[in-house]
Amino acid sequence: MNPKIVNGKIIADSPDLDGIYIVNLKTQAGTVSEKGGYFSVAGKVGDTIMFSAVQFKGLKVTLNEEDFRNALLFVKMESLIRKLDEVKIIQYKNINAVSLGIVSPNIKRYTPAERKLRTASKTYSGVGVGTTLGLSSGLDPILNAISGRTKMLKKEVEIEKKETAMDKLNNLFEYTYFTNTLKIPVEYVKGFQFYIVEEPKFVVALNGKNKTLASFLMSELAVKYLEIIKEK
Structure with a gap:
């Protein structure tokens, strides 16, 4: 099975959703989210995608068949509050x-x-x-x-x-x-x-x-x- 593109959107209690690092841990291919938290990443069923940014807790998502069928993969990230x-x-x-x-x-x-x-x-x-x-x-x-x-x-x-x-x-x-x-x-x-x-x-x-x-x-x-x- 060849890699396919998954389109998604990051959602969080923060307007700062661009520049979040997104990496396929299997292929090591990566990208960054655009304004509004939108992103596109290549992968296969079973691949693990890592989402990371200093203002959010790191998150891993394992791709399934439904993720490729849906128009958007919604990924909810939790904000980190540091003082x-x-x-x-x-x-x-x-x-x-x-x-x-x-x-x-x-x-x-x-x-x-x-x-x-x-x-x-x-x-x-x-x-x-x-x-x-x-x-x-x-x-x-x-x-x-x-x-x-x-x-x-x-x-x-x-x-x-x-x-x-x-x-x-x-x-x-x-x-x-x-x-x-x-x-x-x-x-x-x-x-x-x-x-x-x-x-x-x-x-x-x-x-x-x-x-x-x-x-x-x-x-x-x-x-x-x-x-x-x-x-x-």
């Missing part, structure tokens, strides 16, 4: 990103941190090869030092990956998207960005430039983050 306590402005220190190396597109690209780790790993694997037991024991402090540096470089690679994700995030979404759409308080935007780049699924969507899926995942993460800062 944030007065918060203090927190200054976040910027982490300087490591510059990316300019290399030929035809060869394997390594970031500066990855090149350091690769060099250290080769050094570590080469030390002690063919040595006697006594000499190997004498090399233990050297091997331990190299091992410690390798661990440090691995952490540096992870930090660099997060910095790269932050750059992609800021290039893909305007600052006002976080404050106006996701309702993140201005003083918490940078903290929220660091929070979401820790989520593997979001980073995969970000690296794949899947803006619809990234937006959907961000809306879910925003709900969790707002609850976290509310408890502080």
Whole structure:
């Protein structure tokens, strides 16, 4: 059975019904609702459709045959009411990103941190090869030092990956998207960005430039983050 289009309308005790994220969890295809809460999404019987927005509780709907026969699928969403306590402005220190190396597109690209780790790993694997037991024991402090540096470089690679994700995030979404759409308080935007780049699924969507899926995942993460800062 080929996917068919289901037309629907979101209803809620709120006039703000556009921009709600709608994703078919099976196909990962997504869209956003238009003014008035109207939407169209492709799917098959049995597919689960996820509806998500920061102002509403997340909702999952499993499609059945009747949904395809009806003119409109009505989806009722429940509003979320949040009251944030007065918060203090927190200054976040910027982490300087490591510059990316300019290399030929035809060869394997390594970031500066990855090149350091690769060099250290080769050094570590080469030390002690063919040595006697006594000499190997004498090399233990050297091997331990190299091992410690390798661990440090691995952490540096992870930090660099997060910095790269932050750059992609800021290039893909305007600052006002976080404050106006996701309702993140201005003083918490940078903290929220660091929070979401820790989520593997979001980073995969970000690296794949899947803006619809990234937006959907961000809306879910925003709900969790707002609850976290509310408890502080």
